[in-house]
Amino acid sequence: xxxxERHVEITADVLxxxxxxxxxxxxxxxxxxxxxxxxxxxxxxxxxxxxRLPRRLARTVRSDRFEIRCDTDFLAVIDGCAEPAPGRRKxxxxxxxxxxxxxxxxxxxxHTVEAWSGGxxxxxxxxxxxxxxxxxxxxxxxxxxxxxxxLVHLVARLxxxxxxxxxTQFVTEHLATFGALEVSRREYQRLLEKALPIEADFAALPxxxxxxxxxxxxxxxxxxxxxxx
Numbered sequence: 001x002x003x004x005e006r007h008v009e010i011t012a013d014v015l016x017x018x019x020x021x022x023x024x025x026x027x028x029x030x031x032x033x034x035x036x037x038x039x040x041x042x043x044x045x046x047x048x049x050x051x052r053l054p055r056r057l058a059r060t061v062r063s064d065r066f067e068i069r070c071d072t073d074f075l076a077v078i079d080g081c082a083e084p085a086p087g088r089r090k091x092x093x094x095x096x097x098x099x100x101x102x103x104x105x106x107x108x109x110x111h112t113v114e115a116w117s118g119g120x121x122x123x124x125x126x127x128x129x130x131x132x133x134x135x136x137x138x139x140x141x142x143x144x145x146x147x148x149x150x151l152v153h154l155v156a157r158l159x160x161x162x163x164x165x166x167x168t169q170f171v172t173e174h175l176a177t178f179g180a181l182e183v184s185r186r187e188y189q190r191l192l193e194k195a196l197p198i199e200a201d202f203a204a205l206p207x208x209x210x211x212x213x214x215x216x217x218x219x220x221x222x223x224x225x226x227x228x229x
Contacts, residue, residue, distance in 0.1 A: 012103035019135055022189055027094040043188040044168035044180055049223045051155050052179040060145050061152050061212040066115040068153045070207040074105040077112040077124045081138035111202050113154045115146040123147045132198025133165040134158055156218035161204035165195035
């Protein structure tokens with residue numbers, strides 16, 4: 001379901017309420033100032049216990065080829081995600097999206113995982129955190145494997161922090177290689193309702209300096225069961 005915004009001032013708080021009921025905003029293009037709400041019939045998720053880490057990529061992660069930092073340059077990450085890329089000549093990230101998600105970042109509700117090399121930002125991703133749910137928004141890569149390594153670090157961080165849901169919005173061929181799958185809207189709502197009350201911690205791991213070996217071990221470990229209240 002999608003509907004263009006009408007007479008509603010979208011703020012960071014409105015965004016959080018929207019995510020909590022399973023909808024998110026998009027824009028037609030970077031030039032279009034308007035936003036519309038999206039609630040897919042089939043929702044993309046990566047089950048944290050079902051994450052698939054290819055052997056070659058695991059070796060790259062362990063090598064610490066990239067310096068991975070979190071939450072150090074949000075605007076640079078969102079600008080990277082807005083860049084044209086192979087197979088993507090246009091972006092949906094307009095000025096309002098940039099401003100709103102930066103507001104969420106300043107509230108501690110949006111986060112980045114960043115890949116650095118030689119002092120330059122070469123890839124990364126950003127998303128929104130509410131309770132035990134993390135809503136992945138976009139990723140980019142300027143060097144081979146930079147975004148993939150960022151995703152692996154994200155999954156390790158979510159598992160360490162007690163998250164239960166990683167929402168990818170849609171499933172691409174790229175994400176499917178990591179175990180992403182589609183669930184019905186009803187099933188997604190069930191997963192979301194279970195994840196939101198959990199007090200997860202994005203900073204359960206240090207925001208910088210986590211080794212690739214630690215990350216691979218975390219990704220490979222089973223997720224602890226949710227404590228019963």
